[in-house]
Amino acid sequence: MKFLIFTLLCALLVVFLNIVAPYWVVMIAVTGLAAAIRPSALGGFIGGGLGMGLAWLGQTVYIATFTSSSLPDKMGALMGLGTGTTLMLLTAVLGFLLGGCSGLLGVLGRNLLQKKPSNVYLG
Amino acid sequence: MKYLSFFLTLVLTCALGILVSLPFGQVPPLAPLLDPNHGFWQNSFSEDQLAEETLSLEQLSAPVEVVYDEQLIPHIYAQNELDLYRAQGYITAKHRLWQMEFQTLAAGGRVSEIVGPIALELDRMTRRKGLGYGAEQGIAYLKEKDPATLALVEAYSDGVNQYINQLSDARLPVEYKLLNYRPEPWSAYKSLLLLKYMSDMLVGDRDLEYSNLKKILGNAKLAKLFPEFPKENDPVIEKERVWDFTAVSVSKPDSLSYPEETLQLDPLAQPAEGAGSNNWAVSGKKTKNGHPILANDPHLGLNLPSLWYSMQLTTPTHTVKGATLPGALGVISGFNENIAWGVTNATKDTRDWYKITFQDASRKAYKYGEEWKSSTFRIEEIKVKGEETFLDTVVYTHYGPVVYDQSFKADRQDINFAMRWIVHQGTSNEQKTFMLLNKAKNHADYTEALKEYAAPAQNFVFASKTGDIAMRIQGKFPLKWKEQGKFFMDGADPRMEWQGYIPFEHNANTLNPERGFVSSANQHPTDSTYPYYVFDNSYEHYRNRRLNRKLAELNQITLEDMQALQFDSYNLQAAESLPVLINLLGSHAEGSAAAQKYLTEMKAWDFFADPAKPGQTLYSIWFAETTESVWRELMDQGAPVLRPNNYQTIELLSMSPSDSIFDVHMAEGTQTAQYHVQVGFDSLLVAMKKWEETEGTYAWADYKKTTIQHLVPNFKAFSVANVYTGGGSGILNATSGRNGASWRMVVELGPTIKAVGIYPGGQSGNPGSKFYDNFIPIWAKGAYVDFSLKKKEDQKGILFKTTLN
Numbered sequence: 001m002k003f004l005i006f007t008l009l010c011a012l013l014v015v016f017l018n019i020v021a022p023y024w025v026v027m028i029a030v031t032g033l034a035a036a037i038r039p040s041a042l043g044g045f046i047g048g049g050l051g052m053g054l055a056w057l058g059q060t061v062y063i064a065t066f067t068s069s070s071l072p073d074k075m076g077a078l079m080g081l082g083t084g085t086t087l088m089l090l091t092a093v094l095g096f097l098l099g100g101c102s103g104l105l106g107v108l109g110r111n112l113l114q115k116k117p118s119n120v121y122l123g
Numbered sequence: 124m125k126y127l128s129f130f131l132t133l134v135l136t137c138a139l140g141i142l143v144s145l146p147f148g149q150v151p152p153l154a155p156l157l158d159p160n161h162g163f164w165q166n167s168f169s170e171d172q173l174a175e176e177t178l179s180l181e182q183l184s185a186p187v188e189v190v191y192d193e194q195l196i197p198h199i200y201a202q203n204e205l206d207l208y209r210a211q212g213y214i215t216a217k218h219r220l221w222q223m224e225f226q227t228l229a230a231g232g233r234v235s236e237i238v239g240p241i242a243l244e245l246d247r248m249t250r251r252k253g254l255g256y257g258a259e260q261g262i263a264y265l266k267e268k269d270p271a272t273l274a275l276v277e278a279y280s281d282g283v284n285q286y287i288n289q290l291s292d293a294r295l296p297v298e299y300k301l302l303n304y305r306p307e308p309w310s311a312y313k314s315l316l317l318l319k320y321m322s323d324m325l326v327g328d329r330d331l332e333y334s335n336l337k338k339i340l341g342n343a344k345l346a347k348l349f350p351e352f353p354k355e356n357d358p359v360i361e362k363e364r365v366w367d368f369t370a371v372s373v374s375k376p377d378s379l380s381y382p383e384e385t386l387q388l389d390p391l392a393q394p395a396e397g398a399g400s401n402n403w404a405v406s407g408k409k410t411k412n413g414h415p416i417l418a419n420d421p422h423l424g425l426n427l428p429s430l431w432y433s434m435q436l437t438t439p440t441h442t443v444k445g446a447t448l449p450g451a452l453g454v455i456s457g458f459n460e461n462i463a464w465g466v467t468n469a470t471k472d473t474r475d476w477y478k479i480t481f482q483d484a485s486r487k488a489y490k491y492g493e494e495w496k497s498s499t500f501r502i503e504e505i506k507v508k509g510e511e512t513f514l515d516t517v518v519y520t521h522y523g524p525v526v527y528d529q530s531f532k533a534d535r536q537d538i539n540f541a542m543r544w545i546v547h548q549g550t551s552n553e554q555k556t557f558m559l560l561n562k563a564k565n566h567a568d569y570t571e572a573l574k575e576y577a578a579p580a581q582n583f584v585f586a587s588k589t590g591d592i593a594m595r596i597q598g599k600f601p602l603k604w605k606e607q608g609k610f611f612m613d614g615a616d617p618r619m620e621w622q623g624y625i626p627f628e629h630n631a632n633t634l635n636p637e638r639g640f641v642s643s644a645n646q647h648p649t650d651s652t653y654p655y656y657v658f659d660n661s662y663e664h665y666r667n668r669r670l671n672r673k674l675a676e677l678n679q680i681t682l683e684d685m686q687a688l689q690f691d692s693y694n695l696q697a698a699e700s701l702p703v704l705i706n707l708l709g710s711h712a713e714g715s716a717a718a719q720k721y722l723t724e725m726k727a728w729d730f731f732a733d734p735a736k737p738g739q740t741l742y743s744i745w746f747a748e749t750t751e752s753v754w755r756e757l758m759d760q761g762a763p764v765l766r767p768n769n770y771q772t773i774e775l776l777s778m779s780p781s782d783s784i785f786d787v788h789m790a791e792g793t794q795t796a797q798y799h800v801q802v803g804f805d806s807l808l809v810a811m812k813k814w815e816e817t818e819g820t821y822a823w824a825d826y827k828k829t830t831i832q833h834l835v836p837n838f839k840a841f842s843v844a845n846v847y848t849g850g851g852s853g854i855l856n857a858t859s860g861r862n863g864a865s866w867r868m869v870v871e872l873g874p875t876i877k878a879v880g881i882y883p884g885g886q887s888g889n890p891g892s893k894f895y896d897n898f899i900p901i902w903a904k905g906a907y908v909d910f911s912l913k914k915k916e917d918q919k920g921i922l923f924k925t926t927l928n
Contacts, residue, residue, distance in 0.1 A: 018160045022292070024140050031136075059159035069167035071297070071891030074840040078301075079150075091157045091164075094143065098154070101136040108129040 003043035009033060010051025010099060015059070026052070027102040034106025041107050048103020053096030060088045151303045161292035163300055166891040170195055170218070173294075174923035180213050180285055182278075186928035189214060193920050194908050195886035195894040198435040198444075200915045204558075207438050208275045208452050210927055212282025212309070215432060219449040219888040220286065221296035222428040224306050225834055227313045227450060230320030231255055232505065237302055239508040247515050247531060250503040253524040253547050254323055258316040260549025265311075272555045276311040279452050283309035297890060298835065317450040318553050322546045322579040324423070328474040329660040332765040334610040339760055348767045348784070351658065352651055354774060357668045359469075359582055359596060359643040360631045362650045368629055370654035375604035376618040399663055400467035401689070401855060402584040403642035403674060404592040406635065411679045414873035415586035418685045419456050419465025422857045423865040425831040427842060427896065429884025431455075431866045435913060436561065442912055443561040446866045446882065453557045456868060458878060460912065461564045462587045463870040467643045469580035469596045470659040475607075475621075477522045477614030479539040486518050486528075486539075490615040496521065522614055523547045541614055543621070545599050551577030566591045566634060573597045574627055582643035588872045594641035595632035596648045600625045603656045625655050640674045642667070644855075664770035665695045665853040682877055685869045690905030691855040692732040696769060697742045701725060703777040704745060707800040718808060732856075733849040734824030741821075743851070744810050749776075749803030753796075756787060769853070776800070824848060827860045831883050831899065833890070841890040846883075848903035856905070867907065879907035 010030055018026050030052060034044045064072055064084060072084025081087060143154035156162045170191070180187065185202040187210040192198065197214050201207035215223065228234055232249035234242035265273040287306050299305060336345055356362075400421040407413045423430060435444040436454065445457015456465045481498075482488040488495040501524070503515040518525040522541040529539075545551075552575040559572035569585050573595055580598025585591070601608070601621035612619040631649045633641060646667035648657055673688055705726065712718035721741050728738025746769075753776075754766040766772075775782060780796035787794045814821055824847045833841035850856030850863065857863055868880040883902045887894035901908060909920075 018158070022161060023154045023158045024144070027136070027140055056157075056159050060164055063159060063164045063167050067167040067169065067172060067891070069169070069891045069893070071163065071167045074890055075163055075297075077840040078838060087157070091159060094154060094157055097139060098143070101132065101139055105129075105132045105136045108125065108132050111125055112129050 002037055002039040003047050006034065006037045006039045006043060006103070007047040007051050009037065010048055010103065011055045014052045014055035014095075014099070018055070023098060027098055030099055030102035031106040031109065034103040035110040036106075038107060038110050039103075041104060041111075044103035044105075044107030045100045046103075048106070049096040049100030051103070052099025053092045056095030057088060057092035060091050064088070146303050151301050155292070156300050163297050163891075165293040166297040166300075166889055169892040169894060170887060170889075171922050175925055177926045177928065178213075179289070180210065180282065180927040182281065183209065183928060186926050188915060189925045189927060190913065190915070191922040191924070192913065193922050194433075194898075195922060196433045196435065196910075198437065198913045198915075200437045203438055204275060205278045207436055209278040209282040211434065211436060211447070211452065212279035213286045213927065214282075214434075215447070215449050216283040216286040216309070218886060219428055219432055220283075220290075220306055221298040222834060222888050223283075223317075223449040224309075225298070226320065227316055230316045230323070231313075232503070235505055235507040235513075237304060237508060240510055243505065243507060243513060246505050247503070247513075248526075249323075250505070250515065251517050251524055251526045251531065252323065252542065253517075253519075253544070254316060254319045255503075256501065256519075256524065257319045257544075257546040257549070258312055260547065261315040261319070261551070262312050262549075264549035265315075265552070269552055269555060272552060272558070273311060275452060275558065276314050276554060279314060280309045280311050296888060298838075301838070302835075314450055314452065314554065317448065319546050321448070325468045325579040326474055326544075326546075327470075327661060328472050328476070328608075329765055330472075330474075330476045330608065330611050332763050333660075335760070335762045335764050337610055339757075339762075339764065348771060349660075349765075350771065352647065353662075353664050353770050355664075355668065356647055356650055357671050358647045358649045359594060359667075360633050360649050360653075361636045361638060361641075363637065364631075364633055364649070366652065366654055370629065371602060371623065371626065373602050373604045373622050373656070375607075376616075399645035399666070399857060401642070401644045401666060401670060401857075402465040402467045402582065403640060403670065404463075404584050404586040404594075405640045405674060405677075405680055405685075406592045407590050409639045409674075409678055409680050410871070411681050412871065412873055414588075414871050415590060415592050416680060416682060416685050416869065416871045417458070417463040417465060417584060417586040417592075418689055418867075418869045419467070419584065420689050420864040420867040421456065421466060421468075422863055425829070425858075425861055425863050425865065425883055427831050427833050427884055427890075428888035429865070429882050429898075431882050431884070433880065433882070433886060433910070437915070441562045444878070444910060444912055445868060445880070449888075451557070452554055453561045455557055456866060457561075458868075458870045458872075458876060459561060459563070460588075460876065462560075462569060462585065463872060463876075463878075464560055464563075464569065464586075465584045465868065466581040467584075468645055469582045469598055469643075469648060470645055470661050471580055471598065471600060471648070472608055472658050472660070473578065473580065473598065473600060474542060474544045475601075476611045477520075477541045477543060477619065478611055479518075479520055479522075479525055479541050479614045481539060486525075489520055491521075492615070492617045498525075520614065540611065545578045545601075548577075548599075551575065551599060553577065565589060566593055569593065570595070582648075584641060584643065586870070586872055588874075588876075591635055592641050593632065593634045594643060596630055596643075598630070600630065600655070600657075603658075605656050606658070607656065609658055629655070638675065640671075642670050642674055644670050660765065660768075663853070664768065666855055666857065669693055669695045669855055682869055682871050682879065686867075686879065686905065686907060688855065689864065689867050689869065690850075692849040692851075694730045694732045694739060694742070694851065694854050696773070696853050697728075697732075697739070697746075698730040700746060700769075700773040700776070701728075701730075701742055703773065704749065704800050704803075707776065707780060707797045708804055709797065709801075711801045711804060715808070717811070718804070721807065721811065731849075732823055732851045732854050734847050735822045736849075737821050737823070739823040739849075739851065740826040741807065741811070743826075745803050745807045747803075748806035748810070749800050752799040752802040752806075753785065756789070823851075827851065829858055829860055829863065829903075831896075832861065838890075843896050843899055846899060846903050864902075867902070868910065869907070870910075876912060878910040878912075880910040881907045 232246035402419040404417040431446040443459040445454040480490040556576040577599035585593040644666040645663040732739040850858035
């Protein structure tokens with residue numbers, strides 16, 4: 001459940017914050033969100049990755065569809081990467097990596113701050 | 124353990140975040156480029172998808188309305204000129220910022236800042252030609268003599284800067300994202316620099332080549348191969364024109380000494396061959412509706428974003444429309460409610476070279492007559508991406524900058540040449556000329572506007588609603604004795620100085636000539652009766668004659684007739700020379716099936732260079748190979764020289780086929796023109812065999828492969844290649860592979876002005892916009908878009924409106 005909520009909130013955060021802030025501010029925000037929601041480490045990585053990766057993919061698909069621009073294909077050719085579709089996937093993968101690492105960092109950072117309860121008998 | 128994993132992840136995340144923000148070699152930073160909200164994806168939007176009802180532009184005295192028509196042509200309605208030009212700067216920057224900045228970087232010799240040491244030689248050359256120096260002089264002149272114009276140029280500059288300051292990452296032109304830099308502030312200096320750069324693009328000189336030819340050929344042969352006037356001279360100003368003034372006298376020194384050496388220098392880059400332009404106006408007596416019609420099509424390198432940007436500029440006192448030059452104020456080629464005007468390059472040798480004799484290695488003084496004159500030093504600081512700033516010391520003499528010297532381009536260390544060029548003088552005000560033309564109401568206003576204009580010299584065509592048509596060859600032309608400046612001169616000899624300038628009133632011009640039309644196509648400005656010495660190497664000999672013949676024979680002319688004439692693809696050179704070639708070929712081609720096929724195709728050709736015609740392809744190769752053969756020995760002298768022009772070559776082939784000029788010293792026996800024509804034909808067969816094997820079809824458009832290239836040639840995906848269109852060099856539709864009609868405009872000056880225009884590009888500078896190249900298919904088939912003047916209240920055909928306040 002935490003994973004799903006984190007993924008969803010992460011995607012929303014990327015969609016809205018990224019309009020006014022560059023990618024590295026978004027990374028910091030994803031880190032904070034992961035620390036606040038505190039999914040599992042794997043959940044933080046996958047959730048952050050999917051949140052940012054899918055948000056970026058969705059936005060590129062929306063832009064390409066809405067504008068019908070030839071620019072993605074031109075950029076693909078210019079960068080030697082074939083078509084615009086390759087660039088969409090590349091954007092998504094980059095978003096996944098940036099979001100994933102940020103999510104994981106948030107979870108691990110929060111874990112670091114979490115004090116081990118001292119009044120619990122651990123056997 | 125958890126500390127370790129945290130710090131590892133922290134390091135990894137930071138490293139990733141930083142890594143994707145850094146460029147690697149030519150690859151720009153990945154994350155800022157791919158970020159869908161700030162990177163290149165945002166450049167996919169066309170302007171109408173981003174339309175805003177209001178935009179903030181400070182320092183306006185009243186709101187300015189901008190109405191875009193369906194072609195994204197902005198119509199700017201302002202209450203006064205300060206507001207108008209501030210808005211022009213803002214709107215131009217909004218659509219063409221990267222291009223205008225890139226062009227001024229090139230003009231200022233600053234390309235190395237963006238692309239690194241690869242451009243250092245280019246930048247040094249640009250600076251050594253003194254374009255920046257000239258623009259500084261221009262600003263100083265405006266400050267002192269014309270602060271009113273300077274205020275307008277500064278308002279334009281402020282408009283550009285306000286746009287730059289508002290610019291978000293998302294709206295940053297994609298070229299900045301790819302080349303990883305940001306725009307810097309615009310300035311009045313840059314606007315002036317841009318106009319100097321136009322001079323550099325359009326002005327050539329062949330002093331170096333002619334100096335060598337004089338040594339190699341001697342005076343008599345030079346005059347035979349390079350005559351000052353062609354046999355059939357059809358000049359800009361009609362031959363019937365009587366020069367009703369007393370010319371200023373020029374005293375030619377009794378004896379002349381020229382520098383003795385055969386010069387091995389690399390010549391300066393020259394304007395591209397085939398670059399040229401047409402303009403004309405026909406009087407009401409020759410038109411169907413009885414109103415004058417004016418046409419203009421400047422031919423330049425075909426680039427994207429296009430050199431031109433269309434606009435209508437309106438204040439309560441005037442409305443003007445046409446082609447603007449992003450970075451410069453007003454309309455450059457256009458029309459208003461009363462007049463229309465257009466420009467073609469008035470090729471004249473106005474750039475001369477003087478050999479400088481320095482007193483010693485310090486170069487602080489140079490010989491001038493009996494004395495030593497002091498020189499000055501200008502240190503050019505050239506920033507180089509990824510390297511230390513390069514400091515280049517340029518010596519300035521009273522003639523101008525010493526372009527070639529011990530540290531630059533000279534193989535011989537004792538050779539120093541100073542360049543004398545009108546562009547270095549700040550005593551002209553080209554910007555004002557265009558602003559006055561924009562408001563001109565009649566022929567007197569047009570003449571008054573041109574008084575301010577010095578360079579690059581242009582043939583200004585004019586037509587007015589009141590029925591006048593006119594042509595004026597305007598520039599600041601040095602007074603020269605015969606052949607002065609054709610060759611390098613000795614700067615130590617004061618007698619070699621220019622002796623002043625041709626007075627404005629004596630510049631060749633005509634008003635309402637009897638023949639009912641005025642025209643120019645880069646040919647000789649006048650016939651030999653003009654009382655001043657005029658010389659250039661690159662005069663046109665074919666487009667002008669075709670144009671004048673058609674204009675003379677046409678009557679009841681309509682706007683459509685003039686459009687068709689701009690797109691006329693009749694190859695007069697081929698019509699005059701192909702029969703000569705075929706005749707000289709004799710029976711040489713017999714026995715080869717391929718040869719017979721090509722010959723048959725050429726014989727069946729109607730001389731129109733239409734895109735589907737193979738005859739034009741075959742002729743162009745055959746003729747080029749023939750001239751190559753004829754002039755091979757002349758060109759192979761180990762020093763830069765020129766070959767005689769096509770007109771003179773054809774004249775020799777047809778009239779003197781047995782002339783000794785055709786004899787090849789390296790070959791046995793005596794050769795005549797026939798030998799070279801046959802060699803040319805054999806080369807054609809070889810070239811065509813290769814072409815057909817690798818490319819297949821050789822229809823003209825498939826062969827010439829007209830390409831409209833992005834200003835960064837490496838950005839091939841932003842270029843438009845293989846445009847299916849006809850025309851070629853020396854043809855009215857002068858569209859060759861990389862050059863052609865950069866702007867076509869036809870205007871009928873009736874009670875309601877009718878106008879059409881087109882250029883090979885689009886209004887947007889953004890390669891992602893649908894308006895980036897949407898004019899190209901229209902241009903390629905010779906069609907136009909409506910360019911009528913729009914009133915603010917016109918609601919038809921509006922794409923969107925924006926209010927600036």
